[in-house]
Amino acid sequence: MAIEKKDIEEVAADLKGTFEDFKKKNDKELDGIKAEKGKLSEQVDKLNEKMGQLDSLKSELEKELKAAKRPGATQGKEADEHKTAFYQFMRKGTEDGLSELERKAVQTTTNQDGGYAVPEELDQTLLELLKDESPMRAVCSQMTVGTPDYKKLVNLGGAGSGWVGETDPRPTTGTPTLAQIQAYMGEIYANPQATQASLDDVFFDVENWISTEVAQEFAEKEGQAFLLGDGDKKPKGILSYGLAATADKDREFGTLQKILSGAAGNFTGDNLIDLIYATKKGYRNGAVFMMTNLTQAKARKFKDNDGNYLWQPGLQLGQPSTLLGYGIEENEDMPEVAADSNAVLFGNFKRGYLIVDRMGTRVLRDPYTNKPYVSFYTTKRTGGMLLDSNAIKVLTLSA
Structure with a gap:
């Protein structure tokens, strides 16, 4: 199935909704009474896991979309001949002339x-x-x-430098x-x-x-x-x-x-x-x-002094999720x-x-x-x- 921009937008919308649910449940868990805390903790963990899955899915869909748009390589005659002979070798084991074509390519x-x-x-x-x-x-x-x-x-480093006047001598500086x-x-x-x-x-x-x-x-x-x-x-x-x-x-x-x-x-x-x-x-x-992924799940719960979450989901095409404004490579x-x-x-x-x-x-x-x-x-x-x-x-x- 061909990946389209609207597929990524749908995942991003789902990610946004899940993040909002996660924030509400996590905030409630932090402020909640003991009787509710166990149930809320389980809901927060499930939403956190779902956010990780949606974030990964969005990244994978973007990779597939990028790969689909990747232009094909242009080749010369010798490269074409080598490629044809190589795939014949792969299928049938035929090696006739392959070494020579390999050298020419x-x-x-x-x-x-x-x-x-x-x-x-x-x-x-x-x-x-x-x-x-x-x-x-x-x-x-x-x-x-x-x-x-x-x-x-x-x-x-180690090269020296200094300030001099117009007619002052220029002593030798250090060597880097x-x-x-x-x-x-x-x-x-x-x-x-x-x-x-x-x-x-x-x-x-x-x-x-x-x-x-x-x-x-x-x-x-x-x-x-x-x-x-x-x-x-x-x-x-x-x-x-x-x-x-x-x-x-x-x-x-x-x-x-x-x-x-x-x-x-x-x-x-x-x-x-x-x-x-x-x-x-x-x-x-x-x-x-x-x-x-598990370390990122822990970091998703962190807040600043104003109660804002340090982790923010990437909701636009090509925009990754961020932690303190920086991308995350899982x-x-x-x-x-x-x-x-x-x-x-x-x-x-x-x-x-x-x-x-x-x-x-x-x-x-x-x-x-x-x-x-x-x-x-x-x-x-x-x-x-x-x-x-x-x-x-x-x-x-x-x-």
Whole structure:
């Protein structure tokens, strides 16, 4: 079924009505007498859960509408020939001339483990699907490189300056300190399977099947690595870098600032405000919160001193729900609310973290290991690195 703007408007209207009901019940629960409190608490929790579902549904519908409007890629003759030969290989296992077409299409060099590079159009589609599926790709910077690794020089400051008159001498100033940072890379794989009968069916969309199957597997594994990975044969995730309570000017580069909640296994709306204002103004433009659905449900109950709710639903097309005026990226790989948990992230993730993809996804067709299924062992090299440790802040719940 095609997604239309009116479908999203209907969900937004339902979300608005649910939010109004939630506020009334939650306010009544806060002020209610003991006899009513248990029943009201149950109603508040149900409305809170429904708001989460409607908010997620609105976001998904907007993604589908955006995907439906995405323009198709234009290709040259060599790319078309490579694509045709590749899908023949997928369906029938026919490899005649595929290696030569792959080279002509300017794909990456051959892999020692064999297999063939997917056509460039499919590789780009796969990255687009990964961006839709992965919370980390949705908010972080991304770069595609043609080499196995990626390094970058960063300026740590230290260049001197001063005021002088028109004819005053200009003494030598200090030299800025440079540091080299490197992406932690690893090879991620998926192994989707289909029967040969389905592959022989002319109505079976091989391109859509391989891209969606692989994107889902990749998104689950890499999303966790971009957040929690230890850097051993995989990306080093944001929360695997060092944490310190010191401010930006006193903290070592590559170490994130943590804000302690002050309450064991709990946090308040004031803690979220502290998180925002620990972030320099230049980073707050484009910043978002990141947390799990359950943590967001807790934050929906917070109010300011005037009784206004800190969480507000996004009711217009393309307008996300906000917390203290900032967007929220729901990520179920984030730690839940618990003692000594890093339960909330806030910051400008595009400036803070870079996802690096090696150009080219490779597929090895295996019709023998698990008959009657044909396996498609699919690999891609990807990595991640912390770019700017001042751009992201961590709310750590006290132990």
